[in-house]
Amino acid sequence: MITIEGLAEADELHPLQTAFVDRDALQCGYCTPGQLCSAAGMLAGEADHPSFVTPDLTRPPGRLDDGEIRERMSGNLCRCGAYVNIVRAIADVAG
Amino acid sequence: MKPFAYDRPATPADAVALVAASSRARYLGGGTNLVDLMKLGVEAPDLLVDVSRLSQDAIGPTPDGGLVVGAGITNSDLAADPTIRTRYPMLARAVLSGASGQLRNQATIAGNLLQRTRCSYFQDVSKPCNRRRPGSGCPARSGHHRELAILGHSSACVATHPSDMAVAMVALDARVRLLGPRGERTIPLAELYRLPGDQPDRETRLEPAELITAVELPPLAPAANSDYRKVRDRASFAFALVSVAAALEIADGHVAASRIAFGGVAPIPWRASRAERALRGAPATEESFARAAAAELDLARPLPENAFKVTLAANLLVQTLLDLSRT
Numbered sequence: 001m002i003t004i005e006g007l008a009e010a011d012e013l014h015p016l017q018t019a020f021v022d023r024d025a026l027q028c029g030y031c032t033p034g035q036l037c038s039a040a041g042m043l044a045g046e047a048d049h050p051s052f053v054t055p056d057l058t059r060p061p062g063r064l065d066d067g068e069i070r071e072r073m074s075g076n077l078c079r080c081g082a083y084v085n086i087v088r089a090i091a092d093v094a095g
Numbered sequence: 096m097k098p099f100a101y102d103r104p105a106t107p108a109d110a111v112a113l114v115a116a117s118s119r120a121r122y123l124g125g126g127t128n129l130v131d132l133m134k135l136g137v138e139a140p141d142l143l144v145d146v147s148r149l150s151q152d153a154i155g156p157t158p159d160g161g162l163v164v165g166a167g168i169t170n171s172d173l174a175a176d177p178t179i180r181t182r183y184p185m186l187a188r189a190v191l192s193g194a195s196g197q198l199r200n201q202a203t204i205a206g207n208l209l210q211r212t213r214c215s216y217f218q219d220v221s222k223p224c225n226r227r228r229p230g231s232g233c234p235a236r237s238g239h240h241r242e243l244a245i246l247g248h249s250s251a252c253v254a255t256h257p258s259d260m261a262v263a264m265v266a267l268d269a270r271v272r273l274l275g276p277r278g279e280r281t282i283p284l285a286e287l288y289r290l291p292g293d294q295p296d297r298e299t300r301l302e303p304a305e306l307i308t309a310v311e312l313p314p315l316a317p318a319a320n321s322d323y324r325k326v327r328d329r330a331s332f333a334f335a336l337v338s339v340a341a342a343l344e345i346a347d348g349h350v351a352a353s354r355i356a357f358g359g360v361a362p363i364p365w366r367a368s369r370a371e372r373a374l375r376g377a378p379a380t381e382e383s384f385a386r387a388a389a390a391e392l393d394l395a396r397p398l399p400e401n402a403f404k405v406t407l408a409a410n411l412l413v414q415t416l417l418d419l420s421r422t
Contacts, residue, residue, distance in 0.1 A: 038196070049175040052191040052331070057180040074331035075195025 004033035007040060015093050016040055023089035027080035035076050039090045042072050064094045099133075103145040107274050107308055113144045115276045115304035122146050122306060124167065124206035127198050132211060136220045137227060147203060151308060154178065160314035163272075166205035166307045170260065171196070173204055183312060185321035185340045189263035189358075192325045195332045205307040208261050208271070208287070209299070212254035212362070213334055215239060225251045226295040241400040242336065245408075247361035252295030253398065254362050256288070262358035263323055263340040265366050268313050275305035284310070288363035295362070317344035317352040320422055324415045325358070326407055335359030337407045343379075343419040350374040350383070355412065360395075360404055367391040370412065384416040385409070 007014040016039050019025070026032045047064050050057045053071045061068055069090050070083075078086065101123075104110045114120040120142040121129060132138040151165035154176050162182075164173060173179060174190040193199065193207070216222045216235050223231035235243055235253050243253040261284070269284040287299050321342035327333040338358035344351045353374045355367040370391040377383040388409040395405045 042196075046196075049171075050180065050187070050191065052188065057184045057187050058177075071331050072196060075197045 002037070002040070004037055007036060014040065016043075016090065019089035019092045020086070023085045023092065024082075025085040025089040026078075026082050031076060031078045031080075035073070035078065035086055038073055038076050039093075042069075043090075043094060046072065064091075066091060069094065097133075097139045097141075099140055100142045101145065102142065103148065105149075107146070107149055107151070107306060110144050110146050110149065111274055111276060111304050111306050113142070114306070117142045120144055120304075122205075124203035125169070125198075125201040126206075127194070127202045128206065128210040132218075135218055137211075137218060146205075146306065157311060157314075162312045164204060164310045164312065166272075166309055167203050170194070170199035170202045170204060170207060173260075174199070181319070183263070183267060183315075183318045183321065185318065185323045185342060186260070186263040186267065186312075189259040189323040189325075189338075189340055192323060192335075192338070193259040204260065204310060207258055208264075208284070208307065208310075210257055211298075213257050214243060214254040217254060226254060226291070226298070229294070229296045236398065239400070240398045242334070242359075243398065243401060244361050245395040245397040245401055245404045246357070246365055247290050247363060248396070249291045249293065249295070251293050252291035252362060254291070254295070255359055256361065256363050257334050258364065259323065259325065259335060259338060259358055261288075261364040262338060262356045264310065264312075265364040266321075266340040266342065266354040266356035267315055267318055268354070270311040270313075271307050272309040272311065273301070273305045274308050275302050277302070279308075281311065285364075285366055291362050315342070315354070317342040317354060320344060320419055321354070322415060322419060324411055326411060337404050337411055339408070339411050339415050341412065341415045341419060343416055345379045345420055348379055350377050350379055353416075355387075355391075357391075357408055357412075360408055367412075369394070374416075379420045381413060381417060384413045384420075387416075388412045 050060050051071045053067050119140050121140040123143040123145045151167035153165045157163050170190050174187045180187045216224045225233050244255050265285050270281050271284050272281050323340045325335045325338040335358045340356045342354040353371050355370050357365040370387040373387040373390040
């Protein structure tokens, strides 16, 4: 199990952490550890499985577009409403 | 929260014996609903019997060509299973439409079937609720009921069943395997649920201490052409205002077989038997689909705030059948 404390390598930020900084993907920061851990889990192989918005359930999406990212991240709420930049940051890393 | 004991028996039979020996014991699966209800004071068990590690987490074939799904499998694992996605797409889509990834990773399928209504009066112990405290009254009828039932409700209760997965399973004629103090039995999932009538506190036909051990899915050919559609107040991580699970098989431009159930509209997952009968042998056209929807929703008795659900359910069914008829 990896928590937010284990995401960075020593002083080197995880690519998602760097992307969140670059894209200004937070305001108060309260939800950020959860957003980052969910995003890291999502990018670590979850695209092998379909989501509710995947058109053909027999063919997992492989690449996660914005719609897939929004659906798969919907369990993490951000009361500041930083969602737009959170999606941008994750999309940067998802490629 | 009231103190409680916790036990983790090694076998299903041991679990049943523990619950049977206690008047206020509850089975614990993923805990995503029960633990919330304990925090709210709606549930106050004195013993939790953890059945989440009984190795009931396999999906396998049945002799008749169907599938048997262990009660302890998580919602995520059920939806990710390649056989489920290929042969029963409406079931995979229904599961994926429910809750969030975190919850689906934790929640078991038996717990999903037995989750409780999210009616706000049921969840608020400072309010009357016939389902929670028999005879105390139902404030929803004259109060807030926009999300509540249009079908199958009674003067005592207008709550909705919250599950998406159960809607698809009822449409698929799923059966549940039960283990109780008097042995095993298997019943249709549709018979597990009770309409509220004048006893809304009796939500299921489970005998005391009975445990769901598995769900059987019959080998249903039309299910390969099926889908689950869900309308809600936000695009994700929300309960259904109206949902529909539908399977459609067409031969020579006519409906050879259909399976239809609605969610979010009734105290139980609502099998649309009238709609299915109306479709049998009918031309696979928008007019037939609209007639089938009307046949079912003729039964609806909406309340002032939720009359919109009648139109929504009809339109959702027609559109879903149209899309299935074009694949």
